[in-house]
Amino acid sequence: AQTVTQSQPEMSVQEAETVTLSCTYDTSESDYYLFWYKQPPSRQMILVIRQEAYKQQNATENRFSVNFQKAAKSFSLKISDSQLGDAAMYFCAYRLSGTASKLTFGTGTRLQVTL
């Protein structure tokens, strides 16, 4: 069974600084997707970034980028120039390719952004 581990229950970063959230996963499959979701206090689940496992290039979305290490099964999220609006729960998730696939989530990291 696939598992996703987020070892940092809470992180804190100062506004305008950079923070990295860690995620590791366990799978024996080769064709899968990895995601980072943001959940602010409104509880809406918002997709931050997606990485296809077959792509070697790390995904980037504006201030958000990932460090995808397939062999090490590691998928960390870097947030640059942190803003107050980045404060939220961040979930790492894994999904196999294919129709009958589901998201498997990590336990989440609560990110606090301070002035």
Next chain:
Amino acid sequence: DTAVSQTPKYLVTQMGNDKSIKCEQNLGHDTMYWYKQDSKKFLKIMFSYNNKELIINETVPNRFSPKSPDKAHLNLHINSLELGDSAVYFCASRDYNEQFFGPGTRLTVL
């Protein structure tokens, strides 16, 4: 032009009652899901439907019964509610790359 909508957003009820949560998506997706987020924020899949057919059924008590009248709708009916059913329930639909989540329904069982 909400993509995935759920009703109600909040539901407070007594133990033993039966309740339903409705979900609709206007994205034209074939696959829909129900996820449960517990009090510790852990998210777990419950069910998935593809074109009205059940394709994922995780270890969920049979008091929970999903129903998909058409591929745009996936409802969740819960019988004999228990205190432990208190959680946030998320509906989602999926295209090839991404899952789109509804706003969640916070269920509180008293």
